Structure formats: C-alpha cells, structure tokens
Amino acid sequence: MSTPWRATVLGSQITELLRRPGRSVATGLSLLIAAFAVFGAVMAQQILSATVIERFRGTPDAVSLVVTSDAENGIDDAGLRAIQKLPSVAEAVARVQDGAPLGGSAVERYVRLSADPGRGPLSTVRLVKGSYPDGPGRFAVNEEAARDYGLAPGAPLTLLYPDPRDPARTRPVTAEVSGIVHETTTGGGQPTAYTTGPRLVRLLNLPGYARVDVRTDSGGASPDVAEQIRQAVPGAEVRPADEVRDQEAREAVAEARDVLDLVSVFLPVAIGAAVLVATSTFRIVFARRVRQLALLRAIGATSRRLAAALVAEGAAVGLLAGTAGVLAAWGCGRLVPAVAERFGHDLSASASFPWEPAALTVVGTGLLAVLAVLAPSLTASRVSPLHALRIASSGDSRPAIRTGRVVTGLLCAAGAVALAWRQYTGLPEPGASDYDRFAALTVVALSGGLAFLALIALGPYLVRPVLSAVALPLRRLGAVGRLAVAGVGGAPARAAAVSVVVALGVCLIGTTLTCLASLDAYDRYRRAVSAAADFSLTGREGEPLSRTLVTALESRPELTDVTAFRTAESSEGRSTVSVADLAPDAVGPGGALTARTGSLDRLGPSRVVVDAGYAHDLGVRAGDRVTLTIGGHAVDFTVAATLPGAGPYGAQVLMTAGDLTRMGVDAAPTDVIANAAEGGAQGRVRAERALTEVVDSPEGGGRIIAKGLGGPEDGAEDLRTVATTVIMLLGLTVVVAVVGVATTASLTVVERKREFGLLRALGLGAAAVHRTVTLECALHGMLGGVLGLALGLPYAWLVVRVAEVSAPFSVPLGQLAAVLAGLVVLTAGAGMVPARRASRTSPVTAVAHAE
Incomplete structure (x- = not known):
C-alpha cells in the first residue's frame, strides 16, 4: 500500500508551505527583489539598445554602398570621377575630415573641417540659416561653432x-x-566648418578622400555595382551601407552601455544581501517550526x-x-517607455521577450x-527530537554562539587587517606613474570582503556593546524605549x-560618498591648478609684461578677476x-x-606654501623650515601649508609679493590671468574679443601669448553621473536590507505573541506596543x-589613497548623516505593519494560543 504524499517528509513540508503562505512570502521577498534587479538590468539594456538604435543617425539612409581604399592616399579625384560615371550610380559623395586653428583672436581656437554636399539625400547636415557654400573660400559652420x-x-x-x-610657421x-x-x-x-569634398581637398592640399558614399539607381547594395566600382578603382573596398550602419549602431550601443556596465559590478552586492536576508528569515521560520521538525524526527524521519x-x-x-x-x-520594462513619454522623454521598448535571460x-x-536555506536546514534537521521538544516548549529557539x-571571525578580521x-x-609617492592601482584596489576589496565576513561572524558579539552606546538616549523614553532595547539586545544573533x-x-554607500x-x-583642485582662470597671458620668450597692459585689461568690463603675478x-x-x-x-573658484x-x-x-612633490622631496610638512635662494639671496621660510598635488602654473612654492621682492625679483609681472565677466558662451566670446583688442593694442605690442583655460566641466559632470548611478545601484542593497527588517519584524511578531500578550495583560497599551516594535x-x-x-x-x-595618493580625504558629514537618518526612518517605516499586528493582538488570545 502506497503512502499518501502528505504523509512523507517532503509532503509534510509542502503542506506546511501551502497552509501558511505568509511565511513563504516573507522568506522569498528578498529573493524576489534580487531577481527583479537582475532581470531589470536586462530590460534596461534592451530599452537602452532599442532607444539608441532608434535615435542613432550615422551613414545616411539613402547611401547604398560605402567605398574606402587601403591605399595611403585614399581615393583620389580620378577615382571619384570614375565612380560617378558608372551608369548605375545615381550619386557619389566624397568625405574627408581635418582640422585647423582659427586666427583673428588672441586666444587659441580650433575648428574641425568636414566635407559634405550640404543638400540632397546624402547630406549629413541641414541648413538653418544663410546658405551652403557655393564657391571657394566659403564655409558653413555648425551651431556649436556659431555659439x-x-x-x-x-x-x-x-x-x-x-x-x-x-x-614651423602658419599661413592664414x-x-x-x-x-x-x-x-x-x-x-x-x-565646432565644425563644412564645405564640399573637392573644395576641402584642394584647400588642404590633400592627396585624396577617406571615403565615398554611393547611392545607386535602384537604391540597394547591388553586387554588380560593387564589382563595377572595384574594377573602376583598383584597391577599393566596397561595403553595403546597411552593414556599415549596423556596425555604427553597435558601436554607439556599446558606448552607451558603459554606465550600465556598472550594474554587473554592483548587482552581486544586492544578490549577496538578498542571500543574507533570506538565510536569516529561513532560520527564523525553521526555528518556529521546531516542534513539527521534532515530531517528524520522533516518528522516524532521518536528518538527511x-x-x-x-x-x-x-x-x-x-x-x-x-x-x-x-x-x-x-512589466516595469513595458511601462517605462510609456511613462517616460508622458514626461517628455522618448524611450523605445524591445519588441521581443528575452526568454533565455x-x-x-x-x-x-x-x-x-x-x-540561503542550506545552513538553516542542516542546523534544524540535526536537532535531536528531545532537545527540539524542550526548546519548543520553553519558547527559546536561539542557537548558542559556537x-x-x-x-573564524577573528581569523577573517586578522586577514583583513594584514x-x-x-x-x-x-x-x-606623490606623482608616481608606475603604480598598479587596479591590483592595489583588488587587495583593498579582498581586505574589505574579509572584514565583512568577520562582521557576519562576530556580529552577535558586537550587537550589545554597540546597542548600549547608541540606545542610551532611548532608555530615557520610559518603558517603550527600555522594552525596545531589551527586545533587540535579547536576541543578538537575530539582530546581528x-x-x-x-x-x-551603509558601508558601501558611505564609502562611495x-x-x-x-x-x-x-x-x-586639479582643474583649479590647470585652469586657474578663463584666460592666461604670458610674454613671449619669458619677457615681462607691462603694468599698462594689466591696467588696460582691468578697464575692460568684459573681463573680471584680472590678476598679475x-x-x-x-x-x-x-x-x-x-x-x-x-x-x-586667486586660483579657480573659492x-x-x-x-x-x-x-x-x-x-x-x-611663510610659504609648497606643492606635494617638493614637500615629499624635502620631507617637510606644515610648520617645518625651508631655505630658498634667488639670485644669491638665501632666505629661511616656514611652511604654512603643503598642497595635495602640483602647484598652479607649475609653481612649486607660493609666497607673498613682499617676500619675492625682498629676494631681489623685478617688480614687473610675468603672467596675468583673467575671467570672463559674464557666464555662458556669449560672455566668453565678448571676453575673447576684449582681450584680443588689448593684446593687439600698443599696450600689448603683439608679444603676448594668450590661452583659453576655462571650459565646460566635462570631468565633473561625468563624476556626478557615475556617482548618481553608483548610489542608485547600491540603493538596491538598502532596499533588500529594509525588506529584511520588515520580514524579520513580521516573523518576530508571530514568534513573540506570548510576550506581547503578557505585556498587554500587565497594562501596556496597544499604542505602546506599536511604538515598541517600530522602535x-x-x-x-x-x-x-x-x-x-x-x-x-x-x-x-584607503581607497582614496590608492586611487590618488595626493587627494585630500573629505568626509561628507551632511550626506552621511542624511543616509543614516533616512535609513533609520526607512527601517522604522518597515516595522509599521508588523507593529500594527502586534498592537491588535488580544491579551487573552495571545496568552492562550501563542506557540
């Protein structure tokens, strides 16, 4: 006679799973978030790829064939004319790119030069003002150059x-x-200037074209036309335009995925957190079912x-x-494009479902x-029936710390410290260039991993000491505060x-911030040193500058912060x-x-300020003494400060003007820096014109080298983008942690019915119980x-020192305090629902029916 499936060990567990699905939801919620994060990254990549491909514009759609050449000189005029004369070729456009400095300004400027027909289906530009060049000596410029x-x-x-x-010389x-x-x-x-290919090649005196785009009469990439082009232009490589467009789109998608590649780095962190939470919740659930497991052991179920x-x-x-x-x-991936469209952002959804991922x-x-369940299941199954029944009857299911x-924890801690x-x-050393930062960061990551393992192992021992320090104010809140502290400290393994x-x-987010x-x-600091101002003026061949030049610059309203040194x-x-x-x-922003x-x-x-390299060479810090010698004048100085890197304009030592004069240096300035009085491109253009007028005037004498130093802060913007992305990804770990707090609190409320019932019977109100669990x-x-x-x-x-030894260590106290406060609020909010359940428990029912 066969045994009913419910009577088997596995059947009994499945029955328990179906009878109390709430516990399964609690144990599986963190895993659900991990799966959501992983597959959400897949959907994000699909949305990104579809959006980039939809928006990408490279080789014009009308191009049928793309012709290039392995020859050093590319495709010459004869080859271009041979392609254009083929009967099946409707249009052939030559493309070439170069660049040149711009004259007419004292400040160095640069423009890219590009060949384009300017009109027709093969053009890559659209005229918005004026006319496209129709003769030599004329260029159309893009909007960036105009601005x-x-x-x-x-x-x-x-x-x-x-x-x-x-x-060595240039001709205008x-x-x-x-x-x-x-x-x-x-x-x-x-900034780019456009004209047709033949005119640009003649102007630049180039031997040929880099590429020729061909449009056929049929509009397709005919193999016959491709073979005719190869015969007309020996050595030509002819590719279908669709193949070129696909390659361009793939390259664009690969570049756009750089930020999403961070997901592959931080998703394991969220997954690891989910495993820790799931392990904890499985352990609590199995501890609550210890009586059932003991009965199964008593009737013959083996530990295995x-x-x-x-x-x-x-x-x-x-x-x-x-x-x-x-x-x-x-579902979220299908909703994101629609929601983004409502807010004015155009995103494309993938048409196919990624079954394999x-x-x-x-x-x-x-x-x-x-x-996650392996360790708790082995622990639960190895408990002897008698001991398990004793634990179940007493209500104490906390395992002893082994x-x-x-x-293990001490060994991990020792390894991390080592x-x-x-x-x-x-x-x-400061300025070292042969340092393998990747290997060093790998060692730091290994040390951090060992430190975290030590925290996992030793956490139950750390809970009560830390709790006694952070919970000191809570004990003054009366019974609610003392009960909350006792409830957390009474189960250190669970709290840990x-x-x-x-x-x-918090560790990852705090470290990242x-x-x-x-x-x-x-x-x-580096941008302030390398671009101390918008503009810099120096004399040619080290000649000093006149005070009249400085006065003329100071008188121009388009310029501000004019500083001579x-x-x-x-x-x-x-x-x-x-x-x-x-x-x-006077260097950079305040x-x-x-x-x-x-x-x-x-x-x-x-008193002087010395840069990092010079301070390292001398082995000095703030407060030490140094001796400087100029023109035979040796003077002792006290180091007021050392810089984290190089000094501005290559200066290794900064001192006051009086000290420099005292050492016999001529009073005439050697450099002048200045900023544009108005922000934006127009303000900078007006400042360049004013500076040019001064330099070309008798005060300047044409002996001035002017450089544009300031510009868009692309590096800072990239850093902010990376920071935002990393913090959002690490936020997954916090979400998992908050879910872990909520599930643990929910299971704890069920486990502690007898305790809450006794507290209610002794006169503690429902609101007080609610506040206790929330706290x-x-x-x-x-x-x-x-x-x-x-x-x-x-x-x-340590990471800052490894990444850049000269970087100052800056702790964002406000941000860290906000993270800590926000986390406390989130975890308190996560306990609101379990606290409500605890507060609604009837004292009589809790005492009579608690397991």
Whole structure:
C-alpha cells in the first residue's frame, strides 16, 4: 500500500508551505527583489539598445554602398570621377575630415573641417540659416561653432595652415561664413566648418578622400555595382551601407552601455544581501517550526531526509520568487517607455521577450534560495527530537554562539587587517606613474570582503556593546524605549543577522560618498591648478609684461578677476624650484585650492606654501623650515601649508609679493590671468574679443601669448553621473536590507505573541506596543548604520589613497548623516505593519494560543 504524499517528509513540508503562505512570502521577498534587479538590468539594456538604435543617425539612409581604399592616399579625384560615371550610380559623395586653428583672436581656437554636399539625400547636415557654400573660400559652420566663437553668416573666418615652405610657421587663409547648419548625425558637438569634398581637398592640399558614399539607381547594395566600382578603382573596398550602419549602431550601443556596465559590478552586492536576508528569515521560520521538525524526527524521519525536504521547500520558494521578480521587471520594462513619454522623454521598448535571460534568472534565484536555506536546514534537521521538544516548549529557539564561529571571525578580521596594512605601507609617492592601482584596489576589496565576513561572524558579539552606546538616549523614553532595547539586545544573533545586511548597504554607500567627495575635491583642485582662470597671458620668450597692459585689461568690463603675478627660479643645489607670488584665493573658484597639511590662510610674510612633490622631496610638512635662494639671496621660510598635488602654473612654492621682492625679483609681472565677466558662451566670446583688442593694442605690442583655460566641466559632470548611478545601484542593497527588517519584524511578531500578550495583560497599551516594535526596527537601522560607517570610513580613506595618493580625504558629514537618518526612518517605516499586528493582538488570545 502506497503512502499518501502528505504523509512523507517532503509532503509534510509542502503542506506546511501551502497552509501558511505568509511565511513563504516573507522568506522569498528578498529573493524576489534580487531577481527583479537582475532581470531589470536586462530590460534596461534592451530599452537602452532599442532607444539608441532608434535615435542613432550615422551613414545616411539613402547611401547604398560605402567605398574606402587601403591605399595611403585614399581615393583620389580620378577615382571619384570614375565612380560617378558608372551608369548605375545615381550619386557619389566624397568625405574627408581635418582640422585647423582659427586666427583673428588672441586666444587659441580650433575648428574641425568636414566635407559634405550640404543638400540632397546624402547630406549629413541641414541648413538653418544663410546658405551652403557655393564657391571657394566659403564655409558653413555648425551651431556649436556659431555659439562658441560668435560666428554668423557673413562673418570672416581665418584658418591657419602650415606653410609648405616652413612647416614651423602658419599661413592664414581667409574665408567667409556662408551659413549655419544643424548636424543630423549622432555624436557631433564639436565646432565644425563644412564645405564640399573637392573644395576641402584642394584647400588642404590633400592627396585624396577617406571615403565615398554611393547611392545607386535602384537604391540597394547591388553586387554588380560593387564589382563595377572595384574594377573602376583598383584597391577599393566596397561595403553595403546597411552593414556599415549596423556596425555604427553597435558601436554607439556599446558606448552607451558603459554606465550600465556598472550594474554587473554592483548587482552581486544586492544578490549577496538578498542571500543574507533570506538565510536569516529561513532560520527564523525553521526555528518556529521546531516542534513539527521534532515530531517528524520522533516518528522516524532521518536528518538527511528532513534537510532535503527543507532544501526542496527553499528551492520552491526561490523559483516562485524568481518567476514573480522576472514578471514584475518585465512589466516595469513595458511601462517605462510609456511613462517616460508622458514626461517628455522618448524611450523605445524591445519588441521581443528575452526568454533565455528570464530562464537563467529564475533558475539562478532558485539556486540562491538553495544556498540561503542550506545552513538553516542542516542546523534544524540535526536537532535531536528531545532537545527540539524542550526548546519548543520553553519558547527559546536561539542557537548558542559556537567557538568555531568566533575563531573564524577573528581569523577573517586578522586577514583583513594584514591586507589593509600591506596596502597602506605600499602606497605610492606623490606623482608616481608606475603604480598598479587596479591590483592595489583588488587587495583593498579582498581586505574589505574579509572584514565583512568577520562582521557576519562576530556580529552577535558586537550587537550589545554597540546597542548600549547608541540606545542610551532611548532608555530615557520610559518603558517603550527600555522594552525596545531589551527586545533587540535579547536576541543578538537575530539582530546581528538583520543589522549586518543594513551595515553592508551603509558601508558601501558611505564609502562611495566619501570617495566621491574626496575625488571631487581633488578634481576641483586639479582643474583649479590647470585652469586657474578663463584666460592666461604670458610674454613671449619669458619677457615681462607691462603694468599698462594689466591696467588696460582691468578697464575692460568684459573681463573680471584680472590678476598679475610673478614667477622666478630658486636654486636648490643642482636643481631649481619654481616660485610665484600668486595668492591661493586667486586660483579657480573659492575653496578649490586646498591644503593637505596646514592652512592656506597662514600664507604671509616669511611663510610659504609648497606643492606635494617638493614637500615629499624635502620631507617637510606644515610648520617645518625651508631655505630658498634667488639670485644669491638665501632666505629661511616656514611652511604654512603643503598642497595635495602640483602647484598652479607649475609653481612649486607660493609666497607673498613682499617676500619675492625682498629676494631681489623685478617688480614687473610675468603672467596675468583673467575671467570672463559674464557666464555662458556669449560672455566668453565678448571676453575673447576684449582681450584680443588689448593684446593687439600698443599696450600689448603683439608679444603676448594668450590661452583659453576655462571650459565646460566635462570631468565633473561625468563624476556626478557615475556617482548618481553608483548610489542608485547600491540603493538596491538598502532596499533588500529594509525588506529584511520588515520580514524579520513580521516573523518576530508571530514568534513573540506570548510576550506581547503578557505585556498587554500587565497594562501596556496597544499604542505602546506599536511604538515598541517600530522602535526595535529603527534600532536595527541604527545598529547597521553605525557598524557600516565604522567599517566603511577606514576603507574609504584607503581607497582614496590608492586611487590618488595626493587627494585630500573629505568626509561628507551632511550626506552621511542624511543616509543614516533616512535609513533609520526607512527601517522604522518597515516595522509599521508588523507593529500594527502586534498592537491588535488580544491579551487573552495571545496568552492562550501563542506557540
């Protein structure tokens, strides 16, 4: 006679799963979020690819064939005419690109030169103002060139080309702007001037064309026409235009996916957090079912069968959670383009469902569930029936902390400290270029991983000491505060299991914010040093500048912050040191120039600021003494501050003007810097014109070299984009952690019915019970936040030193405080629903029916 399936070990577990689906939802929620994140990344890549391909514009759609040549000179005029004469060719357009400096301004400017027909189906530009060049000496410029250089139809355009007789000199070629065009291709944005291919080749004296686009009479890539072109132009390579467009689109998608590639780096973090939360919730669920497991053991179920049944239960939960997560991510992926369209953003949805990634995600989630349930199932199945019944009757299901766990934690901590110390002692010198940062960051990551494993192992021991420190104010809230602290501290293993996941998110986010703040400060410092102002003027061959020039610049309303300073050379043995009397507050925006040691405000008489390289060579810090010698005058100075990197304009030492004069340096300035008085492209154009007029005047004498230093902060914008993306991805870990707090609180409320019932019977009101549970959840967030910051800040310091040893360590206290406060609010909010359930428990029912 066959045994009914419900009577088997596996059947009993499935029956329990179907009888109380709420517990399965609690254990599977974190896995569902992990599956949602993974498949959401797949959907995001599909949306991005479809959107980029839909928007991308490269080779015009009317092009049938693309002709290139392996010859050094490309395709010459004879080859172009041979292609155009073929009977099946409707149109053939030559393309070539080059560039040239622009004259007419004291500030260096550059324009890209590109060949385009300007009209017809093969054109890549659209005329918006004026006319397209119809003769020699005329160019159409794109909107970027018109905006940045203040060009308009009819304006003169002076191109500077190398003189064929003397390549070291340039010859001006005067042209005229005929019109303004809009580029229809993707990836423009540079100041560009356009004319037809033959005119551009003659102007630049080039031997041939880089490429010829062909439109056939039939409009298709006919193999016969391609063969005719190969015969007409020996050595020509002919490709179908559709193939070229596909390649261009793939390259564009690959470039656009750079940011999404970060997902592959941070998704494992969210997955790991989900496994930790799932492991904790499985452990709690199995602990609540200890009586059932004990009865199964008592009637003959072996530990192996019981563990296998629990693992199968976990796998089922994982597969269901994975399926739900995939479906949820797919639904969101279909909704995102429609929602984005309502807000004015054009996104394209993929037409096909990615079956293979979906199946892999579901199976992977099932495997994650098996991994999460493995340890709790082995622990639960190995409990002896008598001991299990004793635990069930007493209500104490907390496992004892084992010595092996402590030893493992201490070994992991020792390994983390050893690796971190090894990396600290191997930090490079300032300016070192042969340092393998990737290998160093890998060592730091390994050390951080060991430190986190140590935190997992030793977490139960850390909960009560940390709790006693952070919960001191809560004890003054009366009974509610004391009960909340006792509730968290009474189950340290459980509190550690939840808080460690929170700590992981806080550690990563805090480390990221601190590193980005430090690197952003260093990036602003480097930009301030390399581009201390919008414009810089120096005399040719080191000649000094006149005070009348400085006065003339100061009188122009288009310019502001005009600052003159001097540079000199100090002899230090066989080497020389560059010295300048440039004030630190005149370099870049306020606060951009920072000190590594000391304070820039202390710069004054007999005090100097030295850059990082010179400070390292001398082995000095703020407060030390240095001796500088100029023209035989040796003077001792006190180091007021050291810089984190190189000094502005290559100056290794900054001192006051009085000290530089005291050392015998002439009073005439050697450099002048200035900013545009108005922001934006138009303000810069007006400032360039004013500066040019001054330089070309008798005050300038034509002996001035002017450079445009300021510009768009592309690096800073990229850094902010990366920062936003990384923080959003790491937010997945926080979401998983908050879900872990909510599920743990829900299961704890069920487990502690007897406790809450007794509290209600003793007179504690429903509102007080509600506040107690909510406060316990907030304490989990506080514990995780404190542990995460305590672990993350030292590693943030080490990462900053490894990434850039000269970067100042900047801790964004406001942002970290906001993260900690927000996390406490989120975890407290996660406990609202379980707290409501606890507050609604009847005292009589709780005491009578608690398990």
